[in-house]
Structures are given as C-alpha cells and as structure tokens.
Amino acid sequence: MDCRSHKFYHVDGFDSRRCLETYFSDNPEMVFGDESLKFPIEKLHHIFNAGDIKGDILIDISSFSITHHLYSACDFFKDIYLLKFKEKCVMEMNRWLNTRTGAFDWNHALTHFTKLEGNSDQCEDKEIKLKTAIKQIVKCDIEKENLTDPVVLPQADCVISAWLLELISKDQDDYIRYLKKITKLLKPGGQLILFGVLNATYFMIGQDRFHYFKYDENYARKVLTGEGFIIDHCDVLKRKAVSDLSDYQGVIFITAHKKK
Template sequence: MDSTTHKFYHVHGFDSRILLDHYLSDKPEMVIGDDSLIFPIENLTKTFTEGHINGDVLIDLSTGPLVHHLYAACEFFQHIIVLKVSDRCIMELKRWLDSRTGAFDWGHATKLHEEIQGNSDQFTDKEGKVRSTIPHVVKCDLEKENMTDPIVLPPADCIIIGWLLDSICKDQDDFRRYLRKFSKFLKPGGHLILIGALDTTYYTVGKDRLHAFPYDEDFARKVLVGEGFVIDNCKVKKRTNVSDLTDYKAMIFIAAHKEK
C-alpha cells in the first residue's frame, strides 16, 4: 500500500483498545511482547535505577494510552505529566487511572516490571504509585507554539518520547522539527528518553493501516546530537517475531541529556 493512503495517528486517530490488545496485552496471539513490553521496561528500569535521571517533573509524549513505560519513572519523579493528541486515548488512559470498570488490565506489565526490578510481590502497590504520580493528562495540539495552550507546563527534568515521532513524522525534516519542539519542555541540562521502532513504514490497528516514518539508528543519533544532546546510552533490539501487524525491523532506546 502506498504510504500516502495511510492514516496518521495525530490526524485520524485509532481505536485505542485495539492498539493495546494487539501490541501490549498478554494474549497468546500478541507475539511482539519481547519488543513492545519487555525491551522498554528493561531499559527504563536500568536507566532510572542508575540514579542519573530524576527530579520533580517528567513529561511523557507517547503514542496511544500507554502506561507500562512509566512504571520505572514513578519512583524517581514527583509528578508525571502525560500529553496526548487524541481524545480517545485520553479517555482510555483516564479509565485506567481512575480504576474504572472496563479499564485495560496492565497487570502483566506490572508483574514484568517487578520481576525485572526484583520485587515481584509488590505489584499491586506499584499500580497505585503510578496512578498517584500522574496528576494530569493534558490534551495537546502539536502544531501550536505552546502545544498545551492555554496551559503552561513547568519545565521538565526529563521527557519520554515513546513511538510518537514514528507516528507523526512524514519525513526527516518533520522528525527534527518535532524533536526540537518537544525539547523545549526540558530544563537546561535535562534528560530525554527516546523509544522507537526502526525502519517502519506502517502499523495496523483494527481495519486501519497507519503511517510510520522509517528511520535508522544512525539517523536518530545524528538528529539528537544535532539538536544539542549528548547520548548517554543507546540500545537496539532486532525484531525476531513474525506478524503482519507492522513491518518494523528493530526497536531502539536512547537516553540522552541536553547540553547546558
């Protein structure tokens, strides 16, 4: 399919629950868990427990109503502010935050995190900690100068960009532009964590095929350095699963800090 016919996450949206079921659940047919669940949880846990990244505010910019990548962060930040472009994703996320009936069950991700961290008997308390650390889920408009207008966010000690650049960028110029825009949320010397899927051209959610911007590790590194970041850690995991849901070749995790 020609990429010009693909939908864009931030323009057209998608069915948030189907995304979670197909890419992040514990269902037997969900074959990409090593990449979408274990890989980010392992790397985030290691990154935060090293003790270099912490503070008052973390801002999360991620595709979909994701929670699993924030479990490690909640121990090292007073507040996590989540930004979303989609009302549907906000509703899905708030359903879990409010412990409402029908919320997506993240228990498998909680258990994974605690097993990786070595506290497998405390996962119920972990979910409460995550919920209490997220005071706000804020709607944002990616094209506004202040994306959260009229709200002005406090400067962040760290931002996480999870698969969002993959979903919204048409080309390399878009990638640079949005990265520069997101970086404005950071304090001088603040940290950035980038999680993405490499060499992807599409991902499927239900009947919808959505656009993804294909880039490789070398490009991601060069753009970050070009925007004034120092890369502290970079991990790439090659794809081993077989699924026609999406055509990514590998997952990437980069931790970096902004030069003052």
C-alpha cells in the first residue's frame, strides 16, 4: 500500500494513551507482550549486566511514551535524558515521572523486570531510582540540525532508540539520514542500541493507520556498517502476536559502536 495513504507518527496527531493501552498495557486483549514488553526489558537487562555498556550520560530517543525498557539503564548510567517528538508524549511521560493522577501504570512491566533481577519485592525502589536518574524530558525535532534546539544536551555515552526509525522514515534515504542525526548525539566510541520492527508496513491506533518503513535484518546490518559502526550483538524475535493491528514479522535488537 502506498505510504502516502498512511499517517506519520512524528507529523500527524495520535492518541498517546490509546497507543500505550494497545501495545504496552496489561489489558487481557493486549497480545504484544512478548515483543513490545518482555523483549526490550530482557535484552537490556542482559546486555547491561554483561558490563560492557555503561557511562555517565544515556540519551533515549524512542517512540511513544514508553519507559519500561529503561529499568536496567538506571543502574549503569548516572543521568538519563528522554527525547520525544510529540508534545502529548512529553506530557504523558511527565505525568508518570511526577506520579500524577492518571499516569499510565507500568507496574506489570516493572514486576517482570524485578523478577529477572531476583528482587520482586523492590518494585517501588526501582521505579524511584529510574525517575531520579531521568534529568530531563525534551521535545525534539528530527529535521533540526540540533534535534533539541534551543536545548543543548551533552553528548551521550550511549543512545537508545526503540521502535522509532521505521516510524519516521518514508524510505531508505530517510532511514539513513535520520540514523546519522540520532548518532550525532553519541560521544566518539559511544554505544548505540536499536530496537525495531521487521518487514512491517503499518500499525493501527484506533481507526488510524500509521506508516512503517519496511526493512529486514540484512538491511539494518548493512546500514549500520555503512555508517562505520561495528555490530556487537544482534538478535531477532519472530512474531508471536496474532492481531491485524500491525503486519510486522518480528522485532530486532542491535548494539553497535564506532571506533574512537
């Protein structure tokens, strides 16, 4: 289907809360638990605890209003900055960060993480630790030279981008151009962590159909190596969810670095 008939995540409006409830909640009808919830939590738990990725500054530039993939990060980075394209996402995340009435409940994801850690009775402590590590939530614009203008952020030891590049890219040229912009947030020798959906063309939020740029594992690897990155780890989880809300075939996790 022509992508021009689809909406674009960073251009068009969408219901941020409905998106969370559809793809990241503990609602009984939410069928994406393995791919959207458990996979990022488990992969980052494993990769950070391996001890090779750590530092002072972590920048997360991910889609939607998600935080669950960052529970491990607050043990390995002093300061975390969150970048969001949509004002609604900034508001949603500030509501959670400041424990305001009506904030999205991530307790199901937090419980899964603390069980991995073997500390299932320390959910509240872990959430407080993550919130304390988050220094700023910044609205950004992918088309600006400085994505966060007028805010100037320090360069990061690690950048995480989850489920984002395929949402904002119309084609291969966009994907490469936006990847270049995101990786400018890194210090020389910094670590890049990507999550993505493979071979997808759309996802639904309510009655609205949103665009995905379709690519496969080989393409992701080729682009990163073409940009001078060395891939340290790559893992693909084939789709388990049964739903017509999206047509993706799997999800991918990549860690990579550039030589100093």
